Amino acid sequence: MLILGIETSCDETGVALFDSREGLVAHRLYSQVDMHKDYGGVVPELASRDHIRRLTPLIESVFEGSNYSLQNVDAIAVTAGPGLGGALMVGTSTAAGLGAALGKPVLAIHHLEGHLLSPLMATPRPTFPFVALLVSGGHTQLMKVAGVGDYTLLGETVDDAAGEAFDKTASLLGLGYPGGPALSKLASSGDETRFKLPRPMISSGDLDFSFSGLKTAVKILRERHAAADGGLHEKDSADIAAATQAAIVDVLVAKSVQALQASGLAQLVVAGGVGANQRLRSRLNTVAANYRWKVYYPPLEFCTDNGAMIAFAAAMRIDADPHWQQSAAVDFSVQPRWPLAEGM
Ligand code: KG4
Ligand code: ZN
Numbered sequence: 138m139l140i141l142g143i144e145t146s147c148d149e150t151g152v153a154l155f156d157s158r159e160g161l162v163a164h165r166l167y168s169q170v171d172m173h174k175d176y177g178g179v180v181p182e183l184a185s186r187d188h189i190r191r192l193t194p195l196i197e198s199v200f201e202g203s204n205y206s207l208q209n210v211d212a213i214a215v216t217a218g219p220g221l222g223g224a225l226m227v228g229t230s231t232a233a234g235l236g237a238a239l240g241k242p243v244l245a246i247h248h249l250e251g252h253l254l255s256p257l258m259a260t261p262r263p264t265f266p267f268v269a270l271l272v273s274g275g276h277t278q279l280m281k282v283a284g285v286g287d288y289t290l291l292g293e294t295v296d297d298a299a300g301e302a303f304d305k306t307a308s309l310l311g312l313g314y315p316g317g318p319a320l321s322k323l324a325s326s327g328d329e330t331r332f333k334l335p336r337p338m339i340s341s342g343d344l345d346f347s348f349s350g351l352k353t354a355v356k357i358l359r360e361r362h363a364a365a366d367g368g369l370h371e372k373d374s375a376d377i378a379a380a381t382q383a384a385i386v387d388v389l390v391a392k393s394v395q396a397l398q399a400s401g402l403a404q405l406v407v408a409g410g411v412g413a414n415q416r417l418r419s420r421l422n423t424v425a426a427n428y429r430w431k432v433y434y435p436p437l438e439f440c441t442d443n444g445a446m447i448a449f450a451a452a453m454r455i456d457a458d459p460h461w462q463q464s465a466a467v468d469f470s471v472q473p474r475w476p477l478a479e480g481m
Pocket of ligand 2: 248252273274409410441442
């Protein structure tokens with residue numbers, strides 16, 4: 138089964154070709170980061186227009202060097218939500234057009250399901266059931282994953298997502314967009330013990346998160362320090378970055394531990410852009426070793442948005458459901474807001 142995967146939910150155009158027997162055949166990614174950088178964040182209208190420019194050439198290029206052509210594709214998988222409405226429309230309408238032209242089914246894939254299942258692309262891979270920590274720019278959730286399509290929400294952020302906390306504090310420190318990688322790079326030369334930042338909701342007794350207070354704390358800290366010291370020096374920024382990263386990571390790790398203890402499961406899957414953070418990875422690995430749990434990550438290049446995880450999620454769905462063709466539809470509907478699990 139050859140699946141063409143298309144991802145256009147935010148600021149990355151991703152296309153991949155996945156063969157259910159051979160695995161990933163090829164994938165291509167075009168990041169719009171340079172275009173949005175000047176604005177300090179993603180401009181939805183610019184994102185949609187750029188997806189239109191990039192998508193068709195990327196689809197063509199994914200076949201180059203392979204033994205396949207569009208005619209060999211058995212199904213098309215496309216991110217139908219959540220994400221930016223206009224950006225999603227570019228992917229879904231292209232997929233629908235291709236599906237109609239080729240007479241092939243089109244599967245609407247949930248973006249977070251793509252992230253959630255992406256660690257299964259690596260080896261060794263987790264087995265169901267496991268707990269998933271989904272940490273992206275728009276979502277922070279803990280999920281119990283009992284099987285493909287069997288997801289239970291354990292907890293989520295009540296305000297900002299972890300990625301958003303990285304991005305907003307990075308912007309306060311004058312680092313560019315996206316802030317996560319820049320903040321974590323600066324943090325590596327900082328002293329995380331110099332400033333003490335709050336760990337919001339760490340002892341709330343549930344599995345929810347809150348990160349919006351952190352950016353306010355960083356703002357106050359930065360202003361106080363800059364006023365007292367005649368400006369913010371490179372070392373101060375690095376120490377604030379390190380303190381911020383430590384606070385975010387501490388909360389993510391503590392809640393992941395609580396989720397594993399509460400569910401009695403011993404496998405944690407980490408997915409989404411923040412899952413690329415090395416401090417988060419090393420802290421989780423240390424904790425997991427102590428408890429004899431296993432932690433799984435997607436390959437680093439598939440932590441952030443990409444087409445491979447969308448094609449792969451479709452392959453898993455097809456594999457798990459003999460009647461999958463019935464849920465395939467050629468339509469243009471997108472769901473900018475789309476809960477993945479019951480009760481969300
Ligand atoms: O999953 P993703 O690519 O897009 C969404 O679906 O949102 O996640 C993007 C988020 C951004 O907030 C970005 O700053 C963050 O992931 N991120 C990181 C790192 N790499 C990306 N945050 C912390 N450390 C990183 N190394
Ligand atoms: Zn994402």
